[in-house]
Amino acid sequence: MSVAPPHTLETTIGLEIHVELATASKMFCGCKVAFGGEPNTRTCPVCLGLPGSLPVVNERAIEYTTRIGVAFNCSIAKRSLFARKNYFYPDMPKNYQITQYELPLATQGHLTLDGESGAVSVGVTRVHLEEDTGGSLHVGGSGRIADSEYSLEDYNRAGTPLVEIVTEPDLHTAEQARLFVAELRAIVEALGVSDVRMEEGSLRVDANISVRRAGEVEHGAKVEVKNMNSIRSVGRALEHEEERQRKALEAGETLVQETRHFDEKTGTTSSLRTKEYAFDYRYFPEPDLVPFEAADEWVEALRASQPELPAERRVRWKQTYGLPPGDVAVLASSKATAAWFEAAALAYGGDAKKIVNWIIADLFGLLNEAGIDLTECKIAPAQLAGLVGLVDDGAISGKQAKEVLGHMFKTGDDAAEVVQDKGLEQESDTAVLDAVVEEVIAENPEAADKVRAGQLNTIGFLVGRVMRKTGGSANPKLVTELLRTKLAG
Numbered sequence: 001m002s003v004a005p006p007h008t009l010e011t012t013i014g015l016e017i018h019v020e021l022a023t024a025s026k027m028f029c030g031c032k033v034a035f036g037g038e039p040n041t042r043t044c045p046v047c048l049g050l051p052g053s054l055p056v057v058n059e060r061a062i063e064y065t066t067r068i069g070v071a072f073n074c075s076i077a078k079r080s081l082f083a084r085k086n087y088f089y090p091d092m093p094k095n096y097q098i099t100q101y102e103l104p105l106a107t108q109g110h111l112t113l114d115g116e117s118g119a120v121s122v123g124v125t126r127v128h129l130e131e132d133t134g135g136s137l138h139v140g141g142s143g144r145i146a147d148s149e150y151s152l153e154d155y156n157r158a159g160t161p162l163v164e165i166v167t168e169p170d171l172h173t174a175e176q177a178r179l180f181v182a183e184l185r186a187i188v189e190a191l192g193v194s195d196v197r198m199e200e201g202s203l204r205v206d207a208n209i210s211v212r213r214a215g216e217v218e219h220g221a222k223v224e225v226k227n228m229n230s231i232r233s234v235g236r237a238l239e240h241e242e243e244r245q246r247k248a249l250e251a252g253e254t255l256v257q258e259t260r261h262f263d264e265k266t267g268t269t270s271s272l273r274t275k276e277y278a279f280d281y282r283y284f285p286e287p288d289l290v291p292f293e294a295a296d297e298w299v300e301a302l303r304a305s306q307p308e309l310p311a312e313r314r315v316r317w318k319q320t321y322g323l324p325p326g327d328v329a330v331l332a333s334s335k336a337t338a339a340w341f342e343a344a345a346l347a348y349g350g351d352a353k354k355i356v357n358w359i360i361a362d363l364f365g366l367l368n369e370a371g372i373d374l375t376e377c378k379i380a381p382a383q384l385a386g387l388v389g390l391v392d393d394g395a396i397s398g399k400q401a402k403e404v405l406g407h408m409f410k411t412g413d414d415a416a417e418v419v420q421d422k423g424l425e426q427e428s429d430t431a432v433l434d435a436v437v438e439e440v441i442a443e444n445p446e447a448a449d450k451v452r453a454g455q456l457n458t459i460g461f462l463v464g465r466v467m468r469k470t471g472g473s474a475n476p477k478l479v480t481e482l483l484r485t486k487l488a489g
């Protein structure tokens with residue numbers, strides 16, 4: 001058997017993403033939607049699937065799903081239908097899930113990603129609405145079902161509106177897949193339709209990945225990767241899985257279609273089950289719900305009232321503030337960060353790039369160290385603007401400002417207050433500095449002569465002496481000017 005060299009292999013990735021909607025009540029009943037809580041306290045006959053109970057559609061969930069469809073440039077179905085997906089599993093008390101099959105709410109969309117290697121258009125096959133299952137807790141053994149003693153069921157989550165977004169297999173690297181999920185999260189967050197917390201399961205990502213020899217028409221054996229609990233994990237898991245499949249193909253092995261579980265700790269995937277047959281879910285139209293038809297005016301009204309989405313925001317920031325794409329990507333990554341930056345830039349009024357540098361280089365560093373989020377930060381956007389303003393006015397040096405920021409971070413005080421409390425004001429009184437400069441010139445005649453002879457780079461040495469004498473409080477710009485006037489002028 002001939003073994004293909006590595007450069008002739010290509011990777012294909014498709015994503016299936018589930019988003020729990022942040023509606024007040026569940027999809028087909030009035031039970032509250034929330035995370036966690038005492039098990040089985042948010043249930044009723046409908047979401048427990050008791051005989052004789054009937055579902056009623058949550059209109060807000062339809063609106064939210066349509067908004068997602070519009071954001072992904074989908075065509076919105078004129079007529080849409082719920083279907084029953086029949087299967088038996090304890091976390092689904094009705095023994096069927098109400099989902100969409102033949103006529104989903106939105107189809108044929110796309111999203112353009114600005115990747116490292118240029119723009120990539122990713123097709124969105126469908127966006128449909130369904131209900132979430134409950135949760136199982138396997139007790140005893142490793143916590144996996146196989147060696148547990150018994151399982152507990154919690155139906156608080158059962159019936160939560162869940163949107164499924166399926167992409168075309170248009171992604172070709174782990175990085176593209178990671179970018180897609182990050183962009184999807186930012187879009188859904190901007191729409192305000194979900195809290196998109198991967199760690200709490202309100203955003204769940206499954207990926208299909210296959211590697212084949214370039215030029216082959218058939219995709220390679222499709223491997224489904226599960227349990228990626230953060231955006232970073234999506235990148236790590238797929239990078240690992242791509243490498244594993246490439247190595248296997250290079251070694252002449254045959255890959256099998258299977259589902260693999262990603263392990264956060266080891267950064268590797270392991271086989272969960274092989275898919276030897278497809279389940280027959282016996283889909284049929286849900287007899288307890290009528291089809292629904294979206295009026296054109298209703299869809300147009302939604303379209304017109306969509307909030308600003310991340311891609312639009314990035315373009316506006318580039319135009320308004322002249323920010324480079326790297327900074328924009330960081331700041332636009334979450335709604336909270338974007339709002340914080342805009343408030344600071346507005347309060348500052350000057351070159352927004354200065355504010356950006358303080359946020360990315362300094363504030364993010366402090367947040368990281370403290371292990372907290374920007375939303376928990378004691379510094380308000382206007383307070384950061386105030387600090388940068390003090391540096392602009394020459395009241396404090398850039399170095400002092402970093403110290404001031406550290407204090408502000410702990411106390412939430414205004415920059416001016418911290419400067420006063422700590423006695424950090426820069427000495428900008430020419431009369432005071434003049435005397436110190438004279439002293440330094442007298443104490444360092446050789447250096448002074450060099451400057452007089454035109455060696456202007458020696459000024460730095462003399463400035464350093466002045467700074468030392470003043471305990472770092474002298475305004476270095478003013479000191480440099482004084483030395484120039486006295487020696488080179």
Ligand SMILES: [Zn+2]
Nearest residue numbers: 029031044047
């Ligand atoms: Zn209920």
